[in-house]
Amino acid sequence: MALVAAPIALSPDTAASSRAAYQAVSFVYDQIARIxxxxxxxxxxxxxxxxxxxxxxxxxxxxxxxxxxxxxxxFN
Structure with missing residues (x-):
């Protein structure tokens, strides 16, 4: 029997939080790459x-x- 994940509905607050978290993590990774x-x-x-x-x-x-x-x- 295969398991199928049900779609998750994100509220606008959750989506905004996810976006902000992604941007924060991206910023940290960019800074690490610069260093x-x-x-x-x-x-x-x-x-x-x-x-x-x-x-x-x-x-x-x-x-x-x-x-x-x-x-x-x-830098290349």
Whole structure:
């Protein structure tokens, strides 16, 4: 015998509360993602900054490109 869930009627108050809860959770997840991206940016900047100019040249970069490359890595 298969169980079928009966539809639940939501009152306008319940629907508004659900929407507000969803928006709050979405906001928190967005902030966590921003923090993770920022951490990734800082790690990439630190790693690239440790390379010598010769090592950067070996991978086709200049010191002036470090920030641009780190941002692409963190936010893409």
């Amino acid at each position: 993770q991206n920022w951490i990734e940016l800082r790690k990439t900047l630190a790693l690239l900054d440790k390379l010598s100019d010769h090592e950067l040249n070996d991978i086709g970069l200049t010191r002036g490109q470090i920030i641009e490359i780190a941002r692409k890595g963190a």
